[in-house]
Amino acid sequence: MSEQIATIYKRMKDLPSTHILGAGTPMCAGCGGLQALHEVYDILGEKTVFVNAAGCMTLLAVYPFTPFRGSWLYTSMSSAPAGAQGVRDALDILLAKGRIPPEEDLAVAVLTGDGSAYGMGLSATSGAIERGLDFLYLCYDNEGYGNTGQQTSPATPHGAKTATATGPAGFGGYKKDLFAIWAAHRPAYVATVIGTEPLDLARKIEKAKAMKGPRLIIALAPCPTGWDFDPQQTVEVGKLAVKTGIWPLKEYENGQVTHTKVPSQRVPVEEYLKKQGRFAHLFAPQRDEATLAEIQAQVDAYWAGMEGEQ
Amino acid sequence: MYRIRFHGRGGQGMKTASRLLGTAFFLAGYQVQDAPRYGAERRGAPIFAFVRAAKAAIFERGIIREPDLVVVADDSLVPVPMAGVLQGADPHTVMLLNTGESAETWRHRLNYPGTLLTLPAEAAERAELRFVGATCAGAAARLLGVIPRETLAAALHQELAAHGEAVVQRNLDQALAAFDAMAEHAGCVGEGAAVGLDRAPAPAWVELPVDPADAAAAAIHAGATSVEVRTGLWRILRPVIDYARCNRCWWVCSEFCPDSAIKVVDGRPEIDYDHCKGCMICVAQCPPHAIAAVPERQFSEAKA
Ligand SMILES: Cc1ncc(C[n+]2csc(CCOP(=O)(O)OP(=O)(O)O)c2C)c(N)n1
Ligand code: SF4
Ligand SMILES: [Mg+2]
Numbered sequence: 001m002s003e004q005i006a007t008i009y010k011r012m013k014d015l016p017s018t019h020i021l022g023a024g025t026p027m028c029a030g031c032g033g034l035q036a037l038h039e040v041y042d043i044l045g046e047k048t049v050f051v052n053a054a055g056c057m058t059l060l061a062v063y064p065f066t067p068f069r070g071s072w073l074y075t076s077m078s079s080a081p082a083g084a085q086g087v088r089d090a091l092d093i094l095l096a097k098g099r100i101p102p103e104e105d106l107a108v109a110v111l112t113g114d115g116s117a118y119g120m121g122l123s124a125t126s127g128a129i130e131r132g133l134d135f136l137y138l139c140y141d142n143e144g145y146g147n148t149g150q151q152t153s154p155a156t157p158h159g160a161k162t163a164t165a166t167g168p169a170g171f172g173g174y175k176k177d178l179f180a181i182w183a184a185h186r187p188a189y190v191a192t193v194i195g196t197e198p199l200d201l202a203r204k205i206e207k208a209k210a211m212k213g214p215r216l217i218i219a220l221a222p223c224p225t226g227w228d229f230d231p232q233q234t235v236e237v238g239k240l241a242v243k244t245g246i247w248p249l250k251e252y253e254n255g256q257v258t259h260t261k262v263p264s265q266r267v268p269v270e271e272y273l274k275k276q277g278r279f280a281h282l283f284a285p286q287r288d289e290a291t292l293a294e295i296q297a298q299v300d301a302y303w304a305g306m307e308g309e310q
Numbered sequence: 311m312y313r314i315r316f317h318g319r320g321g322q323g324m325k326t327a328s329r330l331l332g333t334a335f336f337l338a339g340y341q342v343q344d345a346p347r348y349g350a351e352r353r354g355a356p357i358f359a360f361v362r363a364a365k366a367a368i369f370e371r372g373i374i375r376e377p378d379l380v381v382v383a384d385d386s387l388v389p390v391p392m393a394g395v396l397q398g399a400d401p402h403t404v405m406l407l408n409t410g411e412s413a414e415t416w417r418h419r420l421n422y423p424g425t426l427l428t429l430p431a432e433a434a435e436r437a438e439l440r441f442v443g444a445t446c447a448g449a450a451a452r453l454l455g456v457i458p459r460e461t462l463a464a465a466l467h468q469e470l471a472a473h474g475e476a477v478v479q480r481n482l483d484q485a486l487a488a489f490d491a492m493a494e495h496a497g498c499v500g501e502g503a504a505v506g507l508d509r510a511p512a513p514a515w516v517e518l519p520v521d522p523a524d525a526a527a528a529a530i531h532a533g534a535t536s537v538e539v540r541t542g543l544w545r546i547l548r549p550v551i552d553y554a555r556c557n558r559c560w561w562v563c564s565e566f567c568p569d570s571a572i573k574v575v576d577g578r579p580e581i582d583y584d585h586c587k588g589c590m591i592c593v594a595q596c597p598p599h600a601i602a603a604v605p606e607r608q609f610s611e612a613k614a
Contacts, residue, residue, distance in 0.1 A: 012560035017574040019564070022534030023585035024541050027568065028320075028352040030589035035568035046533070060536075067570075069533035166472050198565050224589075225321070225353050232590035235566050284476060 009202040016042040022067035026059045030231025032222035032238060033057065033140035035195035037111070040138055040217070043205040046070060048107045049087055053080035053121055055113035056147040057140065070106065078120040080110045081128035084135045107136065107209070114141040114155035117218070118178050129185040129214040136208055137216040142223035143175070150226035157246075158298075159291050160278045162226075168281060169291070178218055183252040188213035190252040191260075194220045196238030200249055200261050207251075220247045228277025240272040245299050248306075259306060266303065269296050311364035312340075313374045313502055314450060317395050318383035319544065321353040323443025326469070327381070328359035330447035330485070334457045334465035335363040343368055354544035354587050356393035370505060377403055379453060379499045381446045385409035386606050388420070390543055399424060404499045406449055408442060410607065427453070427495055429488065441484045448485030448492075455497025459489055537585065541569070545588030547603040549581060555600035563592035563601065 008014060021038040033056065041048070046069040052058055054077045061072045075083040088108045094100045112121055117139035125137065144150040144162050151164040154176045165171035182190045188211045193201040201219070208215040222238045224231040241247035242261060246269055249261040270292055273279040282288045314331065318324035325346035332344030340363040348357035360374045375398045385407050387393040399405060403424040407416055413428045420426070429449055444466065451457040466485055470478045551563075556579065563579050564572040571586040572579050581592075593601045 012565075015560065015565055017561050017564060019570040019573070020534075021570050022536040023570045023582060024536035024539035025569065026352060026355070026539075026541075029354040029544060029569075029587035030591055031568050035566060038568065038570055039565070063527070064530045065536045065539055066530070067534055067536040195568075196566070230590075231353070232594040234568070234589070234591055235595050281474065285474075 007203045007206055009199055009206060012199055015039075015198055015202055020046055020069055022069075024065065025067050026062070027056060028223075028225050028231070030224045030234045031056075032195055032224075032234050033113075033142055033146075033219070035234065036140055036193065036201065036219035036221055037138070039195055039198050039201050040193075040205050040219070041068075043202050044107060044109065044136070044209060047105070048109050049073070050109050050111045051075060051080050051083040051087060053077045053110075053112040053116040054147070055116060055145075056142070057111055057113070058147070077112070077116045079124050080112050080116060080121055081124040081133065081135070081137065084108045084110045085128060085131070085133055088134055108134070110135060110137040112137075112139055113146060113153075114139060114143060114178075115145045115153040117141070118154035118176050122181070125182070125216075126185060129182070129187045129216075132213055134212050135214060137214070139178070139216075139218045140221040141178075141218055142221040142226055144223075144226050146223055146226045150223075157295075159273075159282060159288075159295060160227075161281065162278070169288075170278070170281060179250070179252070182216045183257065185214075186255065187216060188253075189215040190217075192218050192220070192248065192250055194238050194242060194247060194249070196222075196235045197242060197249060197261065204251060204260070226278070228280075229275055233275060237272070237275050240267065240275065243267045244269040244272045245303055246272055246295075248302065266299070269299050311362060311368065311370070311501055311504055312379070312454060312456075312499070313377050314361045314363075314379045314381065314454075314499075315374050315377040316359045316361075316381045316383070316446060316450075317387055317393060318357060318359075318442070318446075319353070319387070319546070320348060320355050320357050322383045323441070324357060324359045324383055324446070326443035327383070327446040327450070328361050330444065330462075330465055330469055331450055331457075332361045332363070333469055334447070334451055334462045335361065337461045337465055337468075338457050340365060340456075341368050347373060354546075355541075356387055356390055356543070358394070364501075364504075374398070376400075376502055376505070378502045379404045379406065379450060381406045381450050383408050383442045383446055384546060385411070385416075386546055386610065388416075389610065392543070396420070402500065402502065404453060406446075406453065408446070425495075425498060427492075427498075429491075441481060444481035444485040445488040448488035451485075452489045452492035452496050453499045455499070459486065462486070462489060540584050541587050542582075542584045545583075545586060546606050547588045547590055548583065548606050548609060549586065549588070549590060549592050549601045550604050551579060551581065552600045552602065553578070555598050556596075557598050557600070559597055562595050562597060566591050566595050 021041045027034040049071045051073045143155045144153050149163045152162045156171045157175045159170045161170045189208050191204040222234045243263050245266040250259045316324040316327045328344045332342045336342045343362040346359040388395050401423045405426045408429045417426045451462045558577040561574045564574050571582045593603045
């Protein structure tokens with residue numbers, strides 16, 4: 001279905017080879033969130049204004065430095081979509097009054113972490129979708145409150161150790177299904193992406209860019225610091241998230257969910273977990289067979305439920 | 311009062327080192343302050359942490375400007391001005407460096423006024439660097455000479471217990487080995503004089519004229535000003551492309567580089583060393599393995 005619109009990103013060589021996000025940001029070496037952002041920004045282009053809720057990426061634009069080519073607005077964790085409404089309204093008024101020509105219009109993009117998207121900012125997002133706000137939401141999901149030292153967030157997966165889930169079993173709760181929550185609002189577009197699958201990401205952002213209304217993207221963001229792996233493993237960890245099926249790449253449009261990259265032979269999920277220090281207690285001093293089996297069973301159940309859908 | 315400053319990069323465990331040493335001091339009957347200090351930068355950026363310990367109440371606050379002991383986990387920080395490794399070092403100050411080179415070389419290179427000692431650079435492997443904090447704390451404890459071996463071990467158990475027995479054991483081995491290795495220099499660090507208010511230097515007042523707001527905090531109209539920040543200083547490993555092996559693929563390295571630090575010119579990737587933070591994703595992902603990870607110190611040696 002996703003092939004209906006002709007994409008200009010047919011193969012890897014069609015991806016941009018120069019990048020518009022400036023270097024010199026204070027994100028960690030190997031940050032998977034920054035990787036996704038630079039890929040998204042390359043497709044969205046310079047005429048984008050970012051509305052950013054508190055989180056790691058707040059530090060991107062610290063006066064007088066910014067990696068963006070245009071404006072950036074900082075909001076509280078709970079209110080980035082409300083901030084986007086204000087920016088969109090202001091632009092619309094300027095356009096209507098003829099104070100800026102149509103070619104100077106900007107795309108409005110919300111940029112937040114998972115703590116904001118899955119938790120504190122959910123109500124403001126719900127309202128913005130309800131009002132049909134014309135904006136793009138990019139959530140980089142590092143599965144915790146990264147900026148403040150990786151405390152548990154509503155996106156933290158079962159079993160992961162965080163700064164607030166330090167017990168022998170890690171986090172006892174379960175990751176919230178934000179894709180389903182967003183899609184239930186019936187916005188124009190919802191998609192999951194990851195920086196380590198840049199072609200899939202580019203096609204989705206290209207598609208979202210061409211649409212109007214609320215378009216919401218969740219990028220899984222392997223986080224060397226919070227997930228505890230060597231920064232050079234960011235891409236490997238991200239690719240395993242897709243190959244094991246724990247991070248399904250999919251999109252929602254016109255009431256339909258489509259998987260855009262179905263792992264043909266799913267790699268056992270423990271290959272993904274093993275790479276990350278936050279799951280180390282599942283493997284040593286002895287294997288926690290029950291938790292490993294539970295996580296695998298959840299992944300299997302997800303894909304079993306999807307059968308016949310693709 | 312003892313004043314100890316630990317220098318390292320985010321992720322090298324200097325916060326842990328100061329915590330371990332602080333707790334060891336506390337268990338040895340001292341009053342203690344320990345605190346890490348870093349800004350908005352993250353893993354890889356220069357940071358420092360410090361410990362004050364005294365038998366009496368400590369009224370001094372803020373960062374340590376007159377250290378008795380400076381511990382440097384990563385010798386590539388020494389020439390970086392913003393890291394401030396040498397700040398306040400005088401003939402009384404003992405400096406302990408984690409380095410692959412000899413103490414003699416460093417004494418000579420820095421024309422260092424005080425005692426300069428080295429830890430054997432056991433932590434050249436980045437994955438091992440997470441234990442260098444324990445090594446630094448162990449060595450520092452011995453140089454101070456007032457912390458018994460068992461007290462160091464007890465502090466380590468207390469601070470790291472939540473990480474599990476294996477982590478505790480690994481760190482304990484490192485810390486105690488460093489403690490033992492420094493036997494020859496036990497107690498070489500002396501207490502610095504207390505700095506009371508009477509000895510505090512008079513503040514150097516600076517007159518700040520009131521500027522119009524738009525001059526004091528000018529609006530920035532340029533884009534991508536972040537390039538003025540040289541994050542290349544974070545690097546301990548440098549990715550180096552062997553152009554004979556690079557097969558001009560679909561710029562895997564450039565696409566995956568989170569930092570926009572690899573641009574592609576006519577199919578040929580070029581690394582921007584002013585900004586590359588040294589994550590080594592490109593080294594791991596390059597399909598024909600055309601990018602090598604070379605320790606930064608090899609380049610500083612070549613320059614010296
Ligand atoms: C209402 C509120 N509570 C707490 C904070 C402190 N805080 C700043 S950033 C942050 C973490 C945000 O997590 P997330 O949205 O996942 O972004 P990340 O830091 O992981 O990039 C927190 C808790 C805040 N800014 N506002
Ligand atoms: S803590 Fe994680 S998400 Fe935040 S900047 Fe570092 S790597 Fe990126
Ligand atoms: Mg987060």
